[in-house]
Amino acid sequence: MEILIAEDNVVSRNLLQKVLTKQGHRVLAAENGIKAWELFQQNDIEMVITDWIMPGMDGLALCKKIRSLANESYTYVIILTAKDQKEDLVEVFNAGADDYIAKPFDPHELNARVKTGARIVELEIQHKDIANILIESRNKLKIVFDSLEEEIVAIDDKFRIVSANNAFLRNTGATFQEIIGKPCFQDENGSSTGFCDKKVNFLAKRVIESGTPQHSLDTYSDKHGEKRYKRMNCLPVKDEAGKIFQLVIVLKDITDDKIREEKIKALNKRMQETSDEIKVKNEKLEYTLKQLKDTQAQILQAEKMASVGQLAAGVAHEINNPTGFISSNLKTLADYLNDINRLIKQYRMLITELKDNNAEDKITSSIEKLLDQISGIEKEIDLDFIMDDVMDLINDCREGTKRIKKIVLDLKDFAHPGEDKLQATDINKGIESTLNVVWNELKYKATVTKDYGKLPIVKCYSQQLNQVFMNIFVNAVQAIEKRGEIRISTRADNGSVEVRISDTGVGIPKENISKIFDPFFTTKEVGKGTGLGMNIAHNIIKKHNGTINVESEVGKGTTFRIRIPVN
Ligand SMILES: Nc1ncnc2c1ncn2[C@@H]1O[C@H](COP(=O)(O)OP(=O)(O)OP(=O)(O)O)[C@@H](O)[C@H]1O
Numbered sequence: 001m002e003i004l005i006a007e008d009n010v011v012s013r014n015l016l017q018k019v020l021t022k023q024g025h026r027v028l029a030a031e032n033g034i035k036a037w038e039l040f041q042q043n044d045i046e047m048v049i050t051d052w053i054m055p056g057m058d059g060l061a062l063c064k065k066i067r068s069l070a071n072e073s074y075t076y077v078i079i080l081t082a083k084d085q086k087e088d089l090v091e092v093f094n095a096g097a098d099d100y101i102a103k104p105f106d107p108h109e110l111n112a113r114v115k116t117g118a119r120i121v122e123l124e125i126q127h128k129d130i131a132n133i134l135i136e137s138r139n140k141l142k143i144v145f146d147s148l149e150e151e152i153v154a155i156d157d158k159f160r161i162v163s164a165n166n167a168f169l170r171n172t173g174a175t176f177q178e179i180i181g182k183p184c185f186q187d188e189n190g191s192s193t194g195f196c197d198k199k200v201n202f203l204a205k206r207v208i209e210s211g212t213p214q215h216s217l218d219t220y221s222d223k224h225g226e227k228r229y230k231r232m233n234c235l236p237v238k239d240e241a242g243k244i245f246q247l248v249i250v251l252k253d254i255t256d257d258k259i260r261e262e263k264i265k266a267l268n269k270r271m272q273e274t275s276d277e278i279k280v281k282n283e284k285l286e287y288t289l290k291q292l293k294d295t296q297a298q299i300l301q302a303e304k305m306a307s308v309g310q311l312a313a314g315v316a317h318e319i320n321n322p323t324g325f326i327s328s329n330l331k332t333l334a335d336y337l338n339d340i341n342r343l344i345k346q347y348r349m350l351i352t353e354l355k356d357n358n359a360e361d362k363i364t365s366s367i368e369k370l371l372d373q374i375s376g377i378e379k380e381i382d383l384d385f386i387m388d389d390v391m392d393l394i395n396d397c398r399e400g401t402k403r404i405k406k407i408v409l410d411l412k413d414f415a416h417p418g419e420d421k422l423q424a425t426d427i428n429k430g431i432e433s434t435l436n437v438v439w440n441e442l443k444y445k446a447t448v449t450k451d452y453g454k455l456p457i458v459k460c461y462s463q464q465l466n467q468v469f470m471n472i473f474v475n476a477v478q479a480i481e482k483r484g485e486i487r488i489s490t491r492a493d494n495g496s497v498e499v500r501i502s503d504t505g506v507g508i509p510k511e512n513i514s515k516i517f518d519p520f521f522t523t524k525e526v527g528k529g530t531g532l533g534m535n536i537a538h539n540i541i542k543k544h545n546g547t548i549n550v551e552s553e554v555g556k557g558t559t560f561r562i563r564i565p566v567n
């Protein structure tokens with residue numbers, strides 16, 4: 001420690017110096033107060049041990065002078081005195097001294113007191129450091145406090161202002177000195193002016209009552225009539241016992257935030273509305289597109305069917321005429337042939353008769369020659385065989401014309417051009433005639449197994465139903481790679497007619513099942529499929545209030561199940 005001794009008695013001064021130096025302190029010594037004061041000012045003295053009574057400047061005066069300095073560090077002062085009256089000691093402490101040592105001093109006591117002093121000086125230094133840190137952080141806090149755009153004011157429990165930041169001062173137009181200690185709110189009788197609105201006063205009262213922070217939003221019109229928003233927060237500051245001793249009021253003008261928020265809200269609303277509109281428009285568009293596709297599919301199919309129907313009807317008509325006269329000629333031909341046969345029989349009988357009763361005078365040689373020639377031709381052409389076979393041939397031809405007639409009828413049944421009305425229909429017959437129409441496509445690839453149940457007559461658009469069956473048959477045969485089977489079964493079930501058509505074709509992958517009734521969905525190569533067959537089938541069945549389902553397994557085959565209500 002840096003210790004300054006002030007003692008006019010040389011013996012005592014030297015002793016003090018010796019004892020303290022021995023303890024490791026750096027010691028400066030002065031023989032009077034004036035000298036000591038000079039040394040004090042020139043050095044960093046941590047402790048002064050001074051005699052009270054000295055010439056020039058005594059110890060107490062020296063002490064007072066030291067205390068009058070606004071020193072950074074603390075100096076510990078011990079007064080050496082022979083005075084030991086109570087009032088003397090009071091005087092010592094009043095002068096600012098920290099301790100005293102009675103004269104003549106005891107070196108042990110001196111050391112002990114110096115040690116205590118050293119400890120106190122150390123504590124003082126620590127205290128000063130802490131105080132500096134505190135001041136520094138308080139200053140920083142104040143800078144922050146003052147730079148906030150929120151108005152902040154602290155009031156005591158009597159609602160008197162204890163502190164306020166720059167924003168608050170700016171808004172009230174008063175200086176710090178003008179508001180400190182003044183009532184924050186106007187008196188109820190209006191005798192004093194206030195610095196905060198009544199609404200804040202109300203909030204502060206609520207904090208006092210509830211002991212909890214309170215918030216509120218103030219809306220008001222400014223002097224230009226513009227609507228403004230102020231957020232008001234009031235927070236309690238409590239002591240250790242939980243008693244409120246201060247309130248902190250934080251006010252913030254949030255008009256800009258509010259305007260922004262409202263703008264964002266309005267924008268969001270507009271965006272939502274626009275997106276809703278777009279959604280509705282999209283849905284409409286999607287619906288229109290679907291309708292368009294359906295219509296397109298229907299038109300295409302109708303056109304196709306109309307031309308198929310017309311073609312079929314034309315072909316049927318053209319075939320009908322020649323078939324008609326072929327078949328009627330064949331009948332006439334058969335009748336003629338019967339007649340001719342009858343005649344030939346008579347001729348043959350005549351020839352036999354002539355030969356059996358041959359008399360040289362009766363038959364001339366020329367007749368005999370003719371008879372021989374006739375026998376020769378008969379043998380040559382095998383007349384017996386011809387007479388047997390020609391009838392068979394005519395019968396075969398007649399069978400052929402019958403078959404032509406049937407296929408023409410089937411064709412007519414299958415496609416009645418322009419006939420689109422409900423008809424009492426035998427569905428089994430419809431399937432059968434459709435099968436005949438597509439038979440040429442089927443016969444090389446599929447064995448067809450039929451299991452027709454007894455069906456009631458159903459009122460339906462028979463031509464359209466035939467179209468459904470045809471589309472399913474064609475798909476089935478297209479799905480069969482080499483050879484397979486197509487199985488048809490029908491039955492009456494619970495007021496409906498059920499038709500099942502199965503094939504042993506390639507099957508339909510799961511992901512395609514839901515798409516096969518969509519218009520234009522096809523897995524077939526360009527030119528082979530338009531993707532309309534199943535869509536048309538679906539629409540036709542729907543028109544009959546019926547259902548069409550599909551079950552399929554890849555590699556095994558596919559089954560279509562159609563149900564049509566009888567009524
Ligand atoms: N029996 C079946 N077996 C396997 N796949 C089938 C069968 N029936 C339909 N499909 C699948 O459903 C798709 C749609 O059939 P749809 O009959 O509607 O059109 P398409 O046969 O491709 O063309 P088209 O318009 O010429 O009939 C087919 O491309 C095929 O992938």
Ligand SMILES: [Mg+2]
Binds near residue numbers: 474475529532533534
């Ligand atoms: Mg098809």
